[in-house]
Amino acid sequence: MTKVRSRLWRKNRNTNLGVGCMGVDLNRNFDINWSTASSSIPCLDNYHGRGPFSEPEASAIKSIFDQYIDRIGLFLDIHSFGSMILYAYGNGVLPPNALMIHLLGVRMAESIDAVKMSWNPNYIVGNSAMVLYDDSGTASDYAQSIGVPYSYAYELPGYRFGIGGFGFFVDPAFIEQAGFETWEGIKTGARFIRDNFTKSKQSLS
Template structure:
């Protein structure tokens, strides 16, 4: 009895002690009415190194996390510039604790806690840890040697393997088939993206209901593109975004490179040179082993990769290049496929979520440089997109932004799969059409 109480008390103590660094941080919606206000907001955000969760656009506010000690100052500066804002969440730590509680009770009460066989796959009621997913990929490859091969793209800064699965009915040797490459968790805190790749694996290996998807297409699935960052987001800082590179500042006061600003495409032009910034681009293009590993996967299979989907969150968007506003030569077809994917997802999405928005990343989200899908486009991958999955009940719900309600985990996987399927069938068609000519 005492032992039980000790364990329970220890659990609550560790939950209570977590997320202390976010005590009193408030989440703001800042509205942009005039274009010159964009510059004011950017200046304030840069000056105080604020964490931007979502960029403003015509139809939505900028979402920014402001530490408690800066709230008054930031509010004053925004008011001075005549900007409207409101507080979406007064104390984000309460939401962080709530996420822990919801995920812990889902894990305790449900099937995820049961010992599951490999053929059952991972459950879709919690966000699985790095260790669980890493072992799952190994187990799958062992259980389905005819169809699944496990590869490592390379090692992370801290020495973890960046694993990916190759899923193929023809041992990846049939050159009449295109490859669809799907990746998640390049940004560590975007936990809701993991169910998307895990669901794809389930539907391609364990529960194949649409044979053409494996008959006509080979797959590369990389569930955890940024292993160190992902582990750190579980153990230390839930809102960690970058990798865990060191050596930029004395005593490593600020660490990590934004891997989605580290690719060799307009590198360093629209990203941060400040190691403390969440969008720090690193010392040079591909300075980070994680981005170099993805580059090498592109290089190994680039002549057969027809579609590349880099899954992020949040905002319900499907975005294509380029991050400087220029359009790729096939922009019209990219837009067409983007709309088809979005339509498929919208048809099954939760009604309280907004419809997906499709377009060039600058028009929909904002300028970026060094981003993965732009790099994929420049090396000739015809259909490279960045997905931004929905935030669970973004505006009115109990959860916000990057935080995940277990109730949405399976839905996130299921609805995104609808979009991925459209891309895969489109890839099979366009690939065979091009190779017939």
């Protein structure tokens, strides 16, 4: 589909919508402020679906949360592009532990910035609505709302070379580098949770 018909396709392939269009934006299908900053029109890219968790992919992630929520200290939702680490909530309201979320986000960003390509900008860290735009029904917001202490959306870099950009069309030559530097940020987050997970849960209870 994305190779031969629509390179920037972002929805799933649900064909049971009762209209001539296909797919639901899965990152607008979670039960957190659902439908408040997304589209009810099935043909649009940010169509949120018929209801929260109407899609099997989003429902499957919910099932994992339901089963393992007491063991989850960090949730990362990887997107592109923009060199950003974003956190809840998509309506601009901050969670009670927003300062701690921000500080860990900065630490992860610094780990990425230390190994990134020199022509790429440093990562921006902040609330998704304040840094990017309002959104609703996202996986990272949902994770935060049900008690995951640290939940983020990564926006990967677009590799610009200083003379224009690839944006979503990252040259295959840079895929390995993107994975390498992103992994540095993930490791920093994982190590923090390893050392502070119990304390993080207690601060939210």
